[in-house]
Amino acid sequence: MQDGDYPKGENLEEEKLTKPRGWNPDSIKPVNDFWQLDKEEKFTGDSSVKIISTAESFDLATENIEVSPELVSVNSEIMAKGSGGLSAKLRWIGLKGILREDQLTKSEREDNGWIKFYIDDVEPPKGAKWLQFICETMKNEDSPTWWDDAKVIGEFVRPKNIEVLVNQVGYDVDAPKKFTVQSNFLPEDKKVKYELVDEDGKSVFAVPLAYFGRMKGAYGNDWGKEYWRGDMTDFNTPGEYKLRVRMDGEKSQSYPFKIEENLLWNQTSYPAYKFFYYQRCGMEIPDFHGACHLDDAVTMDGEQLSVAGGWHDAGDYNAYTNAPYVFGLLRAYTIAKSEFDDQDRHRNKQSDFLDEILWGADHVRRLISPDGSGYGSITSGYGFWAPPELETDNIPGTGDERKLLDYGGDHNDGDTSEHIASMARIAHYLNDDAQWIESAERGLKWAIDNGKNGSRQFSATVDLYALTKNERYARRAHELFPKSSDGLIEAIESVELYDQLFNEDHSELLKKELVKEADQLLEISNNPFGLIYFWNGRNT
Numbered sequence: 001m002q003d004g005d006y007p008k009g010e011n012l013e014e015e016k017l018t019k020p021r022g023w024n025p026d027s028i029k030p031v032n033d034f035w036q037l038d039k040e041e042k043f044t045g046d047s048s049v050k051i052i053s054t055a056e057s058f059d060l061a062t063e064n065i066e067v068s069p070e071l072v073s074v075n076s077e078i079m080a081k082g083s084g085g086l087s088a089k090l091r092w093i094g095l096k097g098i099l100r101e102d103q104l105t106k107s108e109r110e111d112n113g114w115i116k117f118y119i120d121d122v123e124p125p126k127g128a129k130w131l132q133f134i135c136e137t138m139k140n141e142d143s144p145t146w147w148d149d150a151k152v153i154g155e156f157v158r159p160k161n162i163e164v165l166v167n168q169v170g171y172d173v174d175a176p177k178k179f180t181v182q183s184n185f186l187p188e189d190k191k192v193k194y195e196l197v198d199e200d201g202k203s204v205f206a207v208p209l210a211y212f213g214r215m216k217g218a219y220g221n222d223w224g225k226e227y228w229r230g231d232m233t234d235f236n237t238p239g240e241y242k243l244r245v246r247m248d249g250e251k252s253q254s255y256p257f258k259i260e261e262n263l264l265w266n267q268t269s270y271p272a273y274k275f276f277y278y279q280r281c282g283m284e285i286p287d288f289h290g291a292c293h294l295d296d297a298v299t300m301d302g303e304q305l306s307v308a309g310g311w312h313d314a315g316d317y318n319a320y321t322n323a324p325y326v327f328g329l330l331r332a333y334t335i336a337k338s339e340f341d342d343q344d345r346h347r348n349k350q351s352d353f354l355d356e357i358l359w360g361a362d363h364v365r366r367l368i369s370p371d372g373s374g375y376g377s378i379t380s381g382y383g384f385w386a387p388p389e390l391e392t393d394n395i396p397g398t399g400d401e402r403k404l405l406d407y408g409g410d411h412n413d414g415d416t417s418e419h420i421a422s423m424a425r426i427a428h429y430l431n432d433d434a435q436w437i438e439s440a441e442r443g444l445k446w447a448i449d450n451g452k453n454g455s456r457q458f459s460a461t462v463d464l465y466a467l468t469k470n471e472r473y474a475r476r477a478h479e480l481f482p483k484s485s486d487g488l489i490e491a492i493e494s495v496e497l498y499d500q501l502f503n504e505d506h507s508e509l510l511k512k513e514l515v516k517e518a519d520q521l522l523e524i525s526n527n528p529f530g531l532i533y534f535w536n537g538r539n540t
Contacts, residue, residue, distance in 0.1 A: 020049045026059035026134055033058040034144075041146050043079040043114050048148035053084070053139040060137070060147070064093065064130035070156040076104065076133065077118040078150040084140030088117040090152075091134055094127040114148075160185050162252035164194075164243045165529075169267050170258035173236045177259070179243060180528050181209060181228040187248040192228050194245045196235060197253075205235045209245075212528040227528035235259070269353075270343060273329070276356050281319050281388070282308035282363075290389035293317070295396040297378045297404040304396050305404060307378065310363035317388045318379040321367065323418035326360045327456070330425045333357060334493050354429060361426050364419050365439045372446025373414030376405035416443040417456035424463035437467055448476075455482055455490040462494045466501060474502070485513045 018036040025031045035058070038050035051058055080086045088104040104117035124131070133152055137145045162183045171177040181192060196205040209228040216222055230243070238261065243254040260266075277285070284291045296308040296319065310319040333340055333353055340353040348355070367375045380402045384391050392400045423440035427433035444460050447453075458480040465473035477498060482488045488495060488510060495506055525532050 022063050023049065023060055024063065026061035026132075031055070031058065035060060038146060041081070043081070043146075043148035045149070048081075048146040051082075051135075051137045051145045051147065052142060053137050053145075056139050057085075058137045058139075059134055061091070061132045061134045062150075064132060065152065067092075067124055067128045067131050068154075068156060070158045071124055071154050072157050073155045074122045074124070074131070075118075075120050075153045075155075076122070076151060077116060078104070078133070078135065079114045079116055079148045080135070080145065081114045081148075082137070082140070082145030083143050084145055085136075085138030086115065086117075086145060087136040089134050089136070090119065090122065091132040092125050092128045093130040093132065094125075095129060099125045099128055158184055160248070160250045162245055162247065162250055164245050164252055164254035166243060166254045166257050168255065168257065170260065170263045171232075172263050172265075173238060173259060173261050175233075175264075177232045177235065178530055179230045179232070179254070180530075181230060181245050182225040182528070183247065183250075184225060185248070186226050192245060192247045194230055194243055196232055196241050197244055199240050199256075204237070204241070205232055207231070215528065229528050229530070265339065269339070270345075273353050273356050276311055276325075276329075276360070279311040279314075280359060281310050281312050281317070289387050291394065292388035293319075293378075293392060293402060294394040295392050295398070295401045298401045299375075299404050304401065305366075305375070306396075307363065307366050307375065307404065309359065309366075310378075311360060312388070316382055317384065317391060318377060318381075319363075320377040320379070321364075321374065321418070322360050323364045323367070323374070323416070323422055326357060326364050326422040327418045327425065329353070329357045329360070330422060331493060333429070334425070357426065358430075361422055361436075364422055365436065368416055368419050368423075368439050368443045369414075370442075372416065372442040372444075373450075374416040374419055374443070378402050378404050414446075414450075415452060416447055417452055417454060420444045420447060420460040421456040421463075424460040424467070427467055428463065433467065437464065440464060453480055455487045455494075458482060458487075459491050459494040462498050462501065466497060477502075485516065488513050489517055 020037055025033070025035070033054050034050070034052040036050060037047040039047045041050065042048040049060065051060065074090065076090055078088050080088070087106070090102045090104070092099045092101070102119055102122050104119045107116040107118065109115050131152070133150055135147045135150075137147075160183070162181065165180040165182065167179070181194070192209045192211070193206065194209060195203040198204050207230075209230045212227040212229055214222060214225065215227060232243075236259070238259055240256050240258050242256050245252050278288060281293050282291070282296065294308050296305075298304050310322045311325070312318070313320055333351070337351075340351045343352050344350065345352050346355060369375055380391065392402065420440045420443035423436045423443065427436035427440065430436065440460055441464065444457065444464070447457055458477065461473045461477040461480055464470070465477055481498070482491055482495070488506075492510060492514075495510060498504065499506055521532050
C-alpha cells in the first residue's frame with residue numbers, strides 16, 4: 001500500500017458506521033471478507049450483520065466480555081440465516097489464554113429460513129476472566145449469511161452487600177445532614193433502620209430511612225443497587241460518629257465522620273481555591289513543575305503578545321479564556337468577603353483567596369485587546385505529554401510559541417462579557433484600581449458597540465458607577481437592568497448593589513425569582529444522593 005492509499009479519517013468514520021459495534025473479525029491478520037450491517041434482511045430489531053466469506057471460513061467475535069466472580073452460569077443464543085456451514089460458540093479466556101470453547105446447539109431451520117443456535121446452563125471454567133461470543137461462517141461461493149439477535153444471559157450469585165455513603169468531610173452543626181445507603185438486594189419488607197453511634201459505640205440517634213428504589217444512568221443503564229436516603233439533621237451534638245445500618249439481618253457501618261461548627265468551610269474552602277494555584281501557568285510551582293510558557297503567545301498572523309500567566313486547563317496545559325472563572329471566584333469573594341479575609345497564610349495583609357483571583361485577573365486583563373474585544377484561547381492542542389516547562393523554550397520570538405486563537409473557545413466573537421465584569425468587580429478590592437477600571441471601560445465600550453447588553457454588562461456598569469460616580473454608567477445601569485428571571489439571578493449581588501446606589505428596592509422581586517429557582521432545584525435533587533446536575537450553565 002502506498003502512502004496515498006491510506007484511508008482518510010472521514011472514510012474510517014463512515015466505515016465504522018456500517019459495522020456492528022462491539023464485534024470484530026476473530027483474526028490477528030487483515031481480512032478481505034465482506035461483513036456489515038444490513039437493514040433489509042433481519043430477524044428482529046433495526047438490522048442484522050451480513051457476511052460473505054471469501055476465505056474458507058470467517059469468524060466474527062465479540063469484544064472480550066468481563067466475567068464477574070459472581071457468575072455461576074450462562075445461557076446464550078443467536079439466530080442465523082444462510083445456506084453455508086454455520087456454527088456458533090462461547091470462548092472462555094483466562095490470564096494465560098483460551099480455557100475452553102463451548103459449541104452452541106443448532107436447531108431445525110424455521111419456515112422463515114432462520115436457524116437458532118443455543119446453549120443453556122453453561123458454567124464458567126475456573127480462572128475465566130473474559131468471555132467471547134463467536135459466529136463461524138463457512139465459505140459458500142458468494143452466498144451471504146446473516147446473523148442476528150445474539151444474547152448472552154448470565155446468572156449471578158451475589159453475597160448481600162450494604163454500603164453507607166456519608167460526606168467524608170463531615171457535617172456542620174445546625175445544618176442539613178443527609179446520607180445515602182445502597183445495597184445489592186431488597187429486604188423483604190423494605191424497612192431499613194440506622195443508628196448513629198459515638199466513638200464508644202453507643203447509639204445516640206435512630207430513625208428509619210426513606211426508600212428511593214433503583215437508579216438508571218443517562219442512557220438507561222441500571223446502576224444495580226437499591227437506594228435509601230437518611231436524614232440526621234436534628235442531631236447537633238459535636239463529635240466523631242459512625243452510621244450503622246441493618247436490613248434482613250445484615251449489618252454495615254460507615255467510615256467515621258465529624259459533626260462540628262463550620263466544619264465544611266474550615267475543611268474545604270482553602271483546598272478548593274488552592275487547586276487554582278497548582279494549575280498556574282507562567283511560573284514555577286515548587287515540587288510540581290518549573291516556570292512554563294513564559295513566551296505566550298503569538299496571534300495567528302504571528303504577532304508576539306505578552307499574555308503569559310493564567311491557569312492551565314483541567315487536564316492539559318492549554319490556557320483557555322479564564323475570565324468566567326475569575327468572575328465566578330470574585331462573586332464568591334463578594335458574598336463571603338469577611339470569611340475569606342480571615343485566611344492570610346501568605347502574611348501579606350490580604351486574603352489568600354484574593355491573591356489567587358488577582359493572578360487570574362491580571363491574565364484576563366491582558367486578554368482584552370486595545371480595541372476592547374477579547375483575545376481567544378492559548379493552545380497547542382493535546383499532543384504534548386511532558387512537563388509543561390519543556391513545551392517551549394520560554395523565550396519570546398524564537399518561533400516555538402503557542403498560538404492565541406482568534407476569538408476562540410466560548411468567546412468566538414471576541415465577547416468580553418466576563419472579562420469586563422471581572423475587571424470592574426476586582427477594582428473594588430484594590431487600592432490601585434486605575435488599570436482595572438480602564439480595562440473594564442475599554443471592554444464595556446466594545447461590548448455595547450457590538451450589541452452585548454446582558455447581565456455581565458449590567459454588573460460592570462453598576463460596579464463602574466460605584467467606583468467612578470460617572471453618570472453615564474448610572475444611565476447605562478438603568479438601561480441594562482435585567483428583565484428576565486435568569487438575568488436577575490445571574491446578577492443578584494449587582495442588583496443588591498444597584499438598590500443601594502439608587503435607593504431602590506427589588507428584594508421582593510429577587511425573593512420571588514429565587515424561590516422559583518429553588519423549587520426547580522429541589523425537584524431535580526429528589527434522588528438518593530440529593531444532587532443537582534448542571535450542564536451548559538443550566539440544571540437538567
